[in-house]
Amino acid sequence: MHEMGIVLHLAKTLDQTAAEEKLSRISKVTLQVGEVSGIITDLFVDAWNYFKPRHPVLADSELVLEEIPAVTWCDSCKSKYETVRYGRTCPYCGSGETWLLQGNECVIKEIEAE
Ligand SMILES: [Zn+2]
Numbered sequence: 001m002h003e004m005g006i007v008l009h010l011a012k013t014l015d016q017t018a019a020e021e022k023l024s025r026i027s028k029v030t031l032q033v034g035e036v037s038g039i040i041t042d043l044f045v046d047a048w049n050y051f052k053p054r055h056p057v058l059a060d061s062e063l064v065l066e067e068i069p070a071v072t073w074c075d076s077c078k079s080k081y082e083t084v085r086y087g088r089t090c091p092y093c094g095s096g097e098t099w100l101l102q103g104n105e106c107v108i109k110e111i112e113a114e
Contacts, residue, residue, distance in 0.1 A: 003039060006106060007047040011055050017111065018057040028062045028112040034103040035070040036083055070103025 014026060033039050048063050070083035076095035083103055085091075090098055 003043040003047045004050075006039065007044065007051050010108070011051045011058060013108070014111070015055055015057055018113070021113070023057065023113040025059070025114045026057050026061045026111055027114050028064065028110075029058075029108065030064045030066060030110040032066045032068050032105060032107050032109045034068045034105045036100070036103045037106050039106060041065055066109065068102055068105060071101045072098050073101045074098045 010029075010031070014029065017023070018026060033041070033044070044065065045063065052058050052061065071080050072083040072086070072088070072090075073080055074090035074092065074095055075097040077090060077093040079090070079092050080101065081091050083100060088098055089096055
């Protein structure tokens with residue numbers, strides 16, 4: 001499961017951050033998840049709940065997921081459009097010279113600690 005791997009990596013990162021910053025408990029983690037990152041929120045929360053008791057630092061933490069909408073940039077007509085709605089082809093000029101500006105990320109935005 002894709003989500004398990006990400007959460008495992010995340011838990012390790014948080015353990016490390018806590019050790020570096022000398023935090024004993026993390027109370028809240030805000031994560032930004034891109035609309036086309038391929039992460040299924042429900043599975044992600046399940047995975048989080050599975051790993052939580054295994055990482056003392058995270059035992060009482062709350063997970064907040066913020067979705068980042070996917071936006072694609074068209075290089076031919078220099079415009080932006082919604083990725084999920086139109087895919088790789090620009091709806092304004094029909095060009096395929098497009099690339100994803102945002103929406104593929106999975107990043108820690110904020111950590112609150114006690
Ligand atoms: Zn275009």
